[in-house]
Amino acid sequence: MLIAGSGTPAALPAKTLKARGYSGKVYQTHGVANNDFLRVCGKDCDGELLPAGPILVTEQLPDSNPAKRSSQAYKDAYEKVYGVGSVSTFGGHAWDAGQLLQHAIPAALQKGQPGTAAFRAALRDALENVKDLPVSQGIIDMTPADHNGLDLRARVMVQIVDGKWKLQND
CATH class of the missing domain: 3.40.50.2300 (Response regulator)
Structure with a gap:
């Protein structure tokens, strides 16, 4: 599943997928590459993958x-x-x-x-x-x-x- 969102609003579909029992791979875009996204999404985003610029890591x-x-x-x-x-x-x-x-x-x-x-x-x-x-x-x-x-x-x-x-x- 690809979530093509940016910023903290991209946490909502990720959290919703988790709440509905989706257990497949979830990909985000580089638009979520900020720590506030991690704060909003919490444990519901663990395991998600995204491409990002080297600065992030x-x-x-x-x-x-x-x-x-x-x-x-x-x-x-x-x-x-x-x-x-x-x-x-x-x-x-x-x-x-x-x-x-x-x-x-x-x-x-x-x-x-x-x-x-x-x-x-x-x-x-x-x-x-x-x-x-x-x-x-x-x-x-x-x-x-x-x-x-x-x-x-x-x-x-x-x-x-x-x-x-x-x-x-x-």
Whole structure:
């Protein structure tokens, strides 16, 4: 069963399936990858599986994972301000965008000043040529045809076990 929901509202179908005796596999989407979902769903979500960004289980990643250092750096910075256990994948996306800009803006400034056509074109070119940039959600390799830049390293399979996220593969 796939529950295609996001946030805490996705707990309702999961809890309802459990209450009605469904015992098959349940899959969620990355839209539930936050600790508030775990709080709302409780034990009814144990065993459910979902794909998520590496940030969700950064401590469980092997040291060889190329995104581990970057995702841990984001998590540490975020939780320093907002408290332990407050990080979610969603804020990581914004941080990753900031990492992209920090990488690309210096190159764009060499071609023009902000607000000019030359700067905008240079910024686009710099972003489209980002290679091997570790961020909280994976490694970014942009091209003119791929403005997402994330590959399979941007997802891990996670299972909910005893109310916690547990890495299933890497």
